[in-house]
Amino acid sequence: MxxxxxxxxxxxxxxxxxxxxxxxxxxxxxxxxxxxxxxxxxxxxxxxxxxxxxxxxxxxxxxxxxxxxxxxxxxxxxxxxxxxxxxxxxxxxxxxxxxxxxxxxxxxxxxxxxxxxxxxxxxxxxxxxxxxxxxxxxxxxxxxxxxxxxxxxxxxxxxKDEAKEIVYPKYDPRLEAALAMITEQLEGIVSVAEQRFYAIKLFERDEQIQAELQLDAKRREKIAELIKTAEKVFEDDSSSIIINARYDYISHLMDQCVIDEGDFSLSLSDRIDLVVTNRYLALPIFFGVMWLVYYLSIQVIGGAGSDWVNDVLFGEYIPDNAQRILQAWHVAPFMQGLIIDGIIGGVGAVLGFLPQIMMLFLCLGILEDCGYMSRIAFVMDRIFRRFNLSGKSFIPLLISTGCGVPGIMSTRTIESEKDRKMTIMLTTFMPCSAKLTVIALVAGIFFKGQSLAAPAAYFLGIIAVICSGIYLKKTPLFAGEPQPFVMELPTYHLPKLDNIIRYVWNKSRGFVKKAGTIIFASMVLIWLLSNYNFKLQPVPQDSSMLRDFGSLLAPIFAPLGFGDWRAVSAVLTGLIAKENCVATLQVAFGNPSSQAQFAHLLTAAYTPMAAYAFLAFNLLCAPCFAAIGAMHKEYGDAKWTWRAVGYQTFLAYLAAMLIYQTSLLVSGTFSFLNVLLVILGVSLLVYGLIFKKSYQPPTDDLMETEGSEWSQL
Amino acid sequence: MVATVILGVVIFALVARIIYTRFISHKNTDCESCHNVGCPLVDVQKVTKKDKL
CATH class of the missing domain: 3.40.50.300 (P-loop containing nucleotide triphosphate hydrolases)
Incomplete structure (x- = not known):
């Protein structure tokens, strides 16, 4: 067929x-x-x-x-x-x-x-x-x-089987004469049907087409002569001649076929844009919208759903029934522990956030479908441009709010190699659905009723992108002018229900599937590590292998406020998948039966600002293995991947340290070391953002580049 | 005892399979796994064909 x-x-x-x-x-x-x-x-x-x-x-x-x-x-x-x-x-x-x-x-x-x-x-x-x-x-x-x-x-x-014979649009007779003469030079080289396209491309001096056709010197000379003559006649360069000819033709079509009844009147979409993209109002509106999205998702509607899933479904119903069945089957106590405390407890801790994830994607889906999110890219371009960044870099960031992997891959649309590499490095600063579980945990337990806690994490991601962009653009690796950004702003329309349902369904299904696969496997391993010692003897969690691993790195995280083996283990397992942070804490704290009990244990172990430092570190540090894999694929180079992971982890450490140490200073309970760390952190930031001079390529390099371009011409 | 052994075999076999497919064979990584969460870049036809096979 x-x-x-x-x-x-x-x-x-x-x-x-x-x-x-x-x-x-x-x-x-x-x-x-x-x-x-x-x-x-x-x-x-x-x-x-x-x-x-x-x-x-x-x-x-x-x-x-x-x-x-x-x-x-x-x-x-x-x-x-x-x-x-x-x-x-x-x-x-x-x-x-x-x-x-x-x-x-x-x-x-x-x-x-x-x-x-x-x-x-x-x-x-x-x-x-x-x-x-x-x-x-x-x-x-x-x-x-x-x-x-x-x-x-x-x-x-x-x-219809019989397609109409294509009739080329005819342009200015003088241009048509030149094109006809170029077409003559193409006889026997390309098929008759393709001659028009190639003639125009040669007239435009399209280098790729020139290389593809490999015309002999005589034909090349003849064509160059024809183009020069046309340029003299039109007093313009060849590509502009073609562009003008096409627009003249379009203008003729418009005169013939389009009737404008209400000239110069603004549509509703234009009127909305006057406010939404206004130079002064755009950012406050964006902050307001994102605050509302996160507040509704994490602390109001989504939060109520999560409480039920955590306390009833995974707090009572599933574990109680599972225990009854396992006891009836005479399953050994250690296997019961693995299934109930490890698998059901860990996976349940992640799935408990499903209502919040669904609510967030419902809100983001509506914003995107009605056309608002496109305006954000436009608004951010205005801000990015001030710092030598291109608004084109913001689109991968928007995609990353779902998952970092497609966000990283969508950087392919950025033409400038330096900007692309930098965007890959910065894309995962945005909170993806996996990181949302950490945001929801910290905001829900440590900042109950404080509506700014969750949206602040989103804005922290954006601030990290902007500050990194400013700093990185000053370094020789990324220095250069920002690429122009042309973007279509779609007309506002009412969100389409099936589009949004599909969006929420896909995201939620992916989240559940991940909980059933990678989080399930992680939880089995983490439960074993947290319940056995190196001699493989069952021990309390305080003597387990997980405690030993966590304790080894805990001093490094002490300046961030969470130098505790459980939080450090959560950070490490978060590299497999960020949802593991929450699940690991649940298992490491002995799988408390209710959310209230879990909250009590967490608040006893960490201060609110230490918890926020933990959130900031996980938000900005090296992403999960899947995203690191995508980074490696896009960079095509292990050195660049390590460079990106190193930068992300360093920035995460700096941000988390500043959050925690500054909070100590503000609270009045600080030591000389706290002051020293804050001064060190702030100095680094100020130097990188303000005092560091932008890299200027050496004059010799410029000369060489120019020379090589001339020689090509 | 039998139930314990069966559950142990099932759980650890699943863990081994997940680790193998995710981190060793790379069958379900990057693009293809993103198709499940609505990745915009994946070739739907290719994935559907592969699923049918």
Missing amino acids: KHKEIALAGNANSGKTTLFNLLTGANQRVGNWPGVTVERKSGYLKKDKQLLLQDLPGIYSLAPYTPEELVARKYLLTDRPQQILDVVDATNIERNLYLTLQLLETKIPLVVALNMTDLLKKQGRRINTKKLAYLLGVPVVKISALKKKNIDSLITELK
Whole structure:
């Protein structure tokens, strides 16, 4: 059975992934910011398994500027799908048609899906689809992927076997003459269908295409001469000539097909943006929103659910029934201890946070789906730019609030290698769902009723990113100008229930699965370590192997306020998975039967600020093994991975130490050593952020670089 | 005694399997495990095909 392969192309945020999910029934994550689709993904059409859809990354052109554009262009040119489904955002039609024109140049049969047409009315705009289809020479179907409108008509169009012959858009006659002469030079080198695309790319002096075609010197000279002549005629450089020609053509299309009824009127989305992205209000609004999200998730609604799961489900129901069954089966006491105190106690301690995790992702899902999170990246770009950072680095951070691994991988969208490496290093500072268990534990037990405790952890992550960015950008490893950041701000819309349910379901399922696998295995090992000595004899926890391991490193953590073997063991096991921090504490404190008893034991062992230092250290230190593995994969180098892990652990230590030692100073109970540590920590911070001079590349290096560029030209 | 042995074998076999798949064979690490939590970067078709196999 032969499949018809259709490429799904379009600008970032034009609704491609939503349409892809709708057509294929796939469960792809729909992100309301660019860069969600870094690699292409495929799926068969739900209603016709002969049609294979390839979801390409969101792109603005077929120029090889970004990794996304490279992925898309390579696929279109080398694999040449039978058809392209071009998703055009009707609310931004001018810019979206720029890509459409380039797709037409590939001469691959095209169908235009004019998406988000339901929003046009609010914009005071009408589009004559029939006229647009006539002028472009391809079918144009009005749809709304989000509201599932007119999808059947689009499928019917895709199923048609005989695709229309592509007619190239014709530009200025003088440009057309030059392109025709370049096309002549390509005869016998590329197929007739591809000649137009290659001619334009050669005219634009696309280096990759030049290298790919390997034209002989005579043809190269002839083409260079043609381009120079055209540049003289137009008094512009060749790539600008093409860009202007395309926009002139689009402007002609707009005149013919688009009617604006309410010129210069602001849409509701624009009016909301005037407030939400306002220079002075944006940050306070963001802080307010995130405070509310964390307060609701951890201390109010999610907290109530967690109390029930901890105290009733894993406090009474499951352990009591398990004990009854194990006793009836005459299971040995040590095995009963392993199952009830180790596995049920440890895994239960993690699963107890499920209601809070679900609530947090429900809130974050709503914020992302309605379009607010994209504004945060835009707002943060304004702040990041002041410190030589790019707003593009903030998108991986947003993705990291779910899991650090995809956050690290999404750094692939950052073109600058230095910025990419730095972002990989900083991405895991953001609290992921695993770290949320530590935040919830500390905020719930040590800071009950204090609504700022949990959101402060989120902001601590952001502050760590900004401060690290300022410092690292001054070092030779990361010095350089920030990359430009262009971002599509989607129109605000009401969050879609199935999108949010899918988001919460995926995150919660992953959390439960992790508790049932990696946390389960960790708990078996931790229970054994905390109940046996090195001679493998059962002993109280105070004489166990875990105590010995923890005690060995405990002095290092004493300045942070938690130089205690149980907390240190929790930090170490947290490297396997951050949820282990909570589970290890539960097991190390003898698996107390209720949350109140656990809280009592913890508050007796640590002061609130020591607990917050513990939270800060776990938030910022080396991430779990899975994230370290992802870092290694992205760096492709063990040295860089160690460098990143070392920096993260150092910063975590510094932050935790400052939190604890400063709290001692403020409380009035301090020694000379406390003062010394605070002075040392603050001096390091002040030097790194303020006094350290930015690295300037030596003049010789600059000359060499310039020389090499000239020689290439 | 029998129940203790059976439970011991089951629990430690599961632990060994998890350690093997997560840290030794790398079967369920990085991208693929992230598919379970909704990773945006994974090729759905590849994973579905693999699951079917």
